[in-house]
Amino acid sequence: MSQKRKTGIQFLKNFRETGAFKETSRSVELEICTSIPSDRAVTVVEFGMGHGNITKEILSTISSDSKLYAFEVNQEFCEHVQESINDDRLVIINDGAENLKKHLNEKIDSVVSSIPFSFLSDNKGHSIIQDAYDLLETEGWFSQVLLTKFNFKKFKSVFEECEMVKLPNFPAEYIYHCQKKHGKF
Ligand SMILES: C[S@@+](CC[C@H](N)C(=O)[O-])C[C@H]1O[C@@H](n2cnc3c(N)ncnc32)[C@H](O)[C@@H]1O
Numbered sequence: 546m547s548q549k550r551k552t553g554i555q556f557l558k559n560f561r562e563t564g565a566f567k568e569t570s571r572s573v574e575l576e577i578c579t580s581i582p583s584d585r586a587v588t589v590v591e592f593g594m595g596h597g598n599i600t601k602e603i604l605s606t607i608s609s610d611s612k613l614y615a616f617e618v619n620q621e622f623c624e625h626v627q628e629s630i631n632d633d634r635l636v637i638i639n640d641g642a643e644n645l646k647k648h649l650n651e652k653i654d655s656v657v658s659s660i661p662f663s664f665l666s667d668n669k670g671h672s673i674i675q676d677a678y679d680l681l682e683t684e685g686w687f688s689q690v691l692l693t694k695f696n697f698k699k700f701k702s703v704f705e706e707c708e709m710v711k712l713p714n715f716p717a718e719y720i721y722h723c724q725k726k727h728g729k730f
Contacts, residue, residue, distance in 0.1 A: 552596045555621070562619055564661025568595060572712045573659075573690050574602040576720050580686035581606050581655045588651060590677070591615040592642035592658035597626040603657060604632050614649060616642050642673045645680065653680045656687040662696040670696065674703045681725045689721045697721055 549568065556563040569577075577599060581589060583606050594600050594617040603613055616638045617623050623639045638648050642660055656677045662670050677687055687704065689696075694709065697719075701707045704723035712718045 548596075552598075555596070559619055561664070562661075563595065564664045568598045569659055569690055570712070570714050570718060572714060573718050573720065574599050576710060576712060577657055577659075577688045577690055578602050578606045580688050580722055580724075581657070583607060586610040587612075587654035589613045589655045589657065590645065590649070590653050590680075592656065592673070593617065593660035594626055594637070595622055595659065597630055599657060599659060600626060600630060600635065604630070604634060607634065609634075612636065614638060616640060616645070616648075643669055643676075645673070645676050649680060651680075652682050653677070654682055654685050656681065656685075658687070658689045662689070662691060662699070663693060667699070670699055671703070674700060678703050678725055683725055683727055685725050687721075687723045687725075689723070691719050691721070692716055694719055 553567040557566045581603065586608055589603055589607060589611065591600060591603060591613060594615040600615055607613065611634055613634055614636045618641050620639055623637050627637055640648065681687065697709055700721050700723045705726035706724040708722050710720045
């Protein structure tokens with residue numbers, strides 16, 4: 546059985562956490578990393594690492610002296626990535642995105658997220674976005690993939706600049722790219 550298929554089965558088994566029955570597509574892996582700077586040392590945070598498909602793309606984008614903190618609530622997924630990706634730049638955090646500030650008190654250059662916002666309460670979703678905004682550097686980006694447009698307004702209520710890219714896959718995948726322009730709060 547292919548790794549993609551095994552991952553799909555694991556996602557389906559944990560559907561309430563993953564909100565997905567398969568990994569995001571190759572076009573998502575590429576598009577969601579477009580706002581990460583590759584020409585200097587950066588600190589990147591990933592929410593919802595899963596089996597690490599986007600994680601690998603982030604690691605191939607960032608420089609050798611950068612750092613990636615990847616949050617994932619599912620312990621088995623963390624163990625899978627620990628065994629399959631050997632990279633000193635990657636720090637796996639087996640905890641929820643809502644606990645970002647418990648683990649990090651440094652500035653972040655980019656956030657890349659594939660957590661299922663549609664499965665989170667409005668309060669929890671808003672607080673995850675706000676905490677990430679607080680830690681982001683001015684001009685930093687939060688890029689989120691979702692299967693719907695519905696959560697875009699939550700991001701627009703926190704970030705000064707937001708654009709949505711629709712990838713014509715089946716089902717369609719939407720990437721929200723949101724930029725912190727000047728710390729309005
Ligand atoms: C749709 S899957 C995406 C996995 C993978 N990054 C991809 O692109 O296919 C969402 C992932 O987010 C994880 N997750 C759900 N809620 C989370 C939270 N609050 N914090 C961190 N990870 C979470 C799930 O366990 C799952 O691995």
